[in-house]
Amino acid sequence: MYQVAIVVEHPISRAGMEKLASDDTGMAVVAAVGSVEELTHHAGSYDMVVLDLPQISVAALDTVARAAASGPTLVSSVWDGSPTLLATIRAGARGCISRFAEQRDVREAMRVTAQGGFYLCPRMVGRFQVELASAGAEEQSGLAPREIETLRFIASGYTHAQIATRMGLSQATVNTYAKRIRAKLNVNNKADLTRMAIELGHFSQSRRTSPAA
Numbered sequence: 370m371y372q373v374a375i376v377v378e379h380p381i382s383r384a385g386m387e388k389l390a391s392d393d394t395g396m397a398v399v400a401a402v403g404s405v406e407e408l409t410h411h412a413g414s415y416d417m418v419v420l421d422l423p424q425i426s427v428a429a430l431d432t433v434a435r436a437a438a439s440g441p442t443l444v445s446s447v448w449d450g451s452p453t454l455l456a457t458i459r460a461g462a463r464g465c466i467s468r469f470a471e472q473r474d475v476r477e478a479m480r481v482t483a484q485g486g487f488y489l490c491p492r493m494v495g496r497f498q499v500e501l502a503s504a505g506a507e508e509q510s511g512l513a514p515r516e517i518e519t520l521r522f523i524a525s526g527y528t529h530a531q532i533a534t535r536m537g538l539s540q541a542t543v544n545t546y547a548k549r550i551r552a553k554l555n556v557n558n559k560a561d562l563t564r565m566a567i568e569l570g571h572f573s574q575s576r577r578t579s580p581a582a
Contacts, residue, residue: 371416371483374400376408376436378421386419386445389475396483405435415440417483421468422446425453427521427572430460431535437461443482445475452521453570454493455500459514464488511553517571519546523559524566 373390375398377383383401390396399415402408408418420436422429425446436442443464448454454465464482466475467490474490481488489497512520515536522532529547533540551557554565566572 371396372399372413373397373479373483374402374408374411374413374415374418374439376402376405376418376420378403378423382421386421386475389472390419390479393476393480396479405432408436408439413439417479418442419479420444424449425457427452427525428535430456430518430521433457433460433462437463441482441485443478443488445470448493448496452572453500454489454497456517456571460518465493466490467492512550512569516546516550516553519543520550520562520566521572523547523550524563524572 373396375383375386375390377386380403383403387398387401390398396417400408400411400413402411405420418436418440420433420442422432422444423446425448429446430452433442433444437460441463442461443466444457444462445466445468446457447468448457448465457465464478464487466478466488470478470490470492478488478490518536519532522535527535529543530540532538533543536543550562554562556562556565563572
């Protein structure tokens, strides 16, 4: 019996996800909460975590990473900009489904993820193929994955101290990442870093987040 955790903010949507999982005789919903913070209070590990996010943002990638620490994570969201599906997977997602997916696809995604596989919603396969095709061109910047993550946070307005907290690093390490990023992209200030993040497809101004204190 697979142990499943459901993380959905809206109570009605949460109940819907619970029912979809419970309808599978091989799954048992052992936690159903409104946030990843609540999930971590349970101090458990799961065969699958279903995480629903209204939209993917830089801050949401951090949420994905924290959920993934509790078990293989299936993310339900909308990807219509940057960060991308690929970025979500790099953050720790083991499956990605559209919030508009058919129930049969959601059930299949749950089953595959719980069994240790990887699942991608059929309606998003085309988008993912485009992302993979362009990934090589994006990475010509020479940035490592953690440097890209740092760049996204910087472009979103986070301080180095806030970035360190969200990435689980020391501020000195974030400072080092920032220095490497400036050198690789040949820029000297935050405005230019933000511009380069947008040009490289690692950040979208329309998805700008407001960093918490």
